[in-house]
Amino acid sequence: MSIRTLDDLLGEGVSGRRVLVRADLNVPLDKQTGAISDDGRIRAVLPTLKALVDAGAKVIVFSHLGRPKGAPDPQFSLRPVAGRLGELLGAPVHFAEDTVGDSARSTVEGLADGQVALLENLRFNKGETSKDDAERGAFADQLAAFGDAYVDDAFGAVHRRHASVHDVPARLPHVAGRLVLREVEVLSKLTGEPERPYVVVLGGSKVSDKLAVIEALLPKVDRLLIGGGMCFTFLKAQGHEVGSSLLEEEMVQTCRSLLERSEGKIMLPVDVVAADAFAPDAAHDTVRADGIPSKRVGLDIGPETVAGFAAALKGARTIFWNGPMGVFEMEAFAHGTRGVAEAIAKADAFTVVGGGDSAAAVRALGLDESNFDHISTGGGASLEYLEGKTLPGIAALEN
Ligand code: 3PG
Numbered sequence: 423m424s425i426r427t428l429d430d431l432l433g434e435g436v437s438g439r440r441v442l443v444r445a446d447l448n449v450p451l452d453k454q455t456g457a458i459s460d461d462g463r464i465r466a467v468l469p470t471l472k473a474l475v476d477a478g479a480k481v482i483v484f485s486h487l488g489r490p491k492g493a494p495d496p497q498f499s500l501r502p503v504a505g506r507l508g509e510l511l512g513a514p515v516h517f518a519e520d521t522v523g524d525s526a527r528s529t530v531e532g533l534a535d536g537q538v539a540l541l542e543n544l545r546f547n548k549g550e551t552s553k554d555d556a557e558r559g560a561f562a563d564q565l566a567a568f569g570d571a572y573v574d575d576a577f578g579a580v581h582r583r584h585a586s587v588h589d590v591p592a593r594l595p596h597v598a599g600r601l602v603l604r605e606v607e608v609l610s611k612l613t614g615e616p617e618r619p620y621v622v623v624l625g626g627s628k629v630s631d632k633l634a635v636i637e638a639l640l641p642k643v644d645r646l647l648i649g650g651g652m653c654f655t656f657l658k659a660q661g662h663e664v665g666s667s668l669l670e671e672e673m674v675q676t677c678r679s680l681l682e683r684s685e686g687k688i689m690l691p692v693d694v695v696a697a698d699a700f701a702p703d704a705a706h707d708t709v710r711a712d713g714i715p716s717k718r719v720g721l722d723i724g725p726e727t728v729a730g731f732a733a734a735l736k737g738a739r740t741i742f743w744n745g746p747m748g749v750f751e752m753e754a755f756a757h758g759t760r761g762v763a764e765a766i767a768k769a770d771a772f773t774v775v776g777g778g779d780s781a782a783a784v785r786a787l788g789l790d791e792s793n794f795d796h797i798s799t800g801g802g803a804s805l806e807y808l809e810g811k812t813l814p815g816i817a818a819l820e821n
C-alpha cells in the first residue's frame with residue numbers, strides 16, 4: 423500500500439500553508455443536556471492536529487456529527503465540539519457557523535499560522551452524502567478551495583463514499599493522518615495472520631449489520647462469541663423461544679445456515695437476564711437461554727454465559743471485540759458487557775476493541791483503556807475493514 427503520511431507532508435514544510443483535516447468528531451451527546459458524553463474521538467485526533475499546529479500550519483478541521491438531512495439542524499451543531507477541542511488543544515478553536523458559506527470563508531481567511539478552525543457539520547450540506555457524483559463534486563470543490571493540502575484522520579468515516587472523505591482528496595495533495603495510519607496498522611494484523619487462538623466477540627443489536635463480517639470472519643477465527651441483542655435471532659434459529667426479545671425474523675434462516683456452517687465455532691449464551699420491560703428499573707432475573715418466557719425481554723447475557731465466554735477468552739492470543747453484550751447504559755444490564763470487557767482486558771492476547779459503542783462502553787464502565795492494545799474509533803469502518811472491503815476513504819489516499 424503506497425499511502426503518503428502526515429510525516430511526508432510535515433517534511434515538505436507546512437508553515438503558513440492551509441491544511442484541511444477530515445476528522446471524525448461524531449461524538450455521542452447526552453440526550454437531555456446536549457453535553458458531549460464521550461470525547462474519545464476528539465482526543466484521538468489530537469496527535470495529528472498538534473503536529474500541524476506545532477509546524478505552523480493553518481489547520482482547518484471538518485467533520486460530520488450525527489445524521490442531519492442535508493440542511494442545518496441545531497441539535498447536530500459542532501459548536502460544543504469546538505469548545506471541547508479547544509480545551510484539549512489548549513488554544514481556542516475558531517468555529518465557523520457554516521461549512522462553505524461566508525462564515526467559513528472569513529474564518530479560514532482570518533487564521534494565523536498555527537491556529538485551528540472547525541467548520542460547521544458537513545452533513546448540513548446535501549453535497550456531502552449525495553449519491554450524485556456531480557453534486558458531491560461541486561461540494562468537494564468548495565471544500566478543497568479552503569486548503570492547500572488534505573489530511574484524512576477520520577478513520578470512523580473511511581467506509582463512507584462522501585465528498586469530504588472521497589472527493590476532496592482527489593482535488594488536493596493528500597496524506598493519511600496519525601490516527602488513520604495507526605488504525606490500519608492494527609487492523610491489518612487481524613486480517614493478516616493473527617496469532618492463534620483468535621477469538622472474536624460480537625454484540626450489538628442487529629444480525630443484519632454484522633452478517634457480512636460474520637461471513638468473512640468465520641473461516642479465520644477459532645471462536646466466535648455472540649451476545650447482545652443479535653444473539654436472540656441465533657437462539658431462535660436453534661429453535662428456542664425468545665419471548666419479547668429483539669428478533670430479526672427475516673434473519674432466522676440465515677442464522678441457521680451460519681450455525682450449520684460454523685463447525686461449532688459459534689458460542690451462544692446459555693443464560694440471559696430477562697426483564698419485564700425495557701427500562702432501567704424493570705423487574706428482572708436470570709433465565710435459561712433455551713426458554714425465555716413469553717412477554718419477557720432479554721437485556722443482557724447471564725453470569726454462566728459470562729463465565730463461559732471468559733474461559734474462551736482466557737486462552738486466546740488475539741481478540742477482536744465489537745458490540746456490547748447487553749443494554750450497558752442501564753446498570754442492571756451492564757454486567758455482561760463489563761464481564762466480557764474485563765476478561766478481554768485480562769487475557770494474555772493482542773486485544774482490539776472495535777467501534778463507537780464498544781469503545782464508549784469501555785470508558786462508560788470505568789475500565790482502564792490502557793488494558794487494551796487498541797481501541798478503534800471506527801464502528802462500521804473497522805467491521806468493513808475486517809470484511810476485506812475496499813474503503814472509499816483509504817482508496818482515495820492510495821491514488
Ligand atoms: C460512526 O459513528 O460510525 C461514524 O462517525 C460514521 O457515522 P455514520 O454511520 O453516520 O456514517
Ligand code: MG
Nearest residue numbers: 778801802803
Ligand atoms: Mg455508525
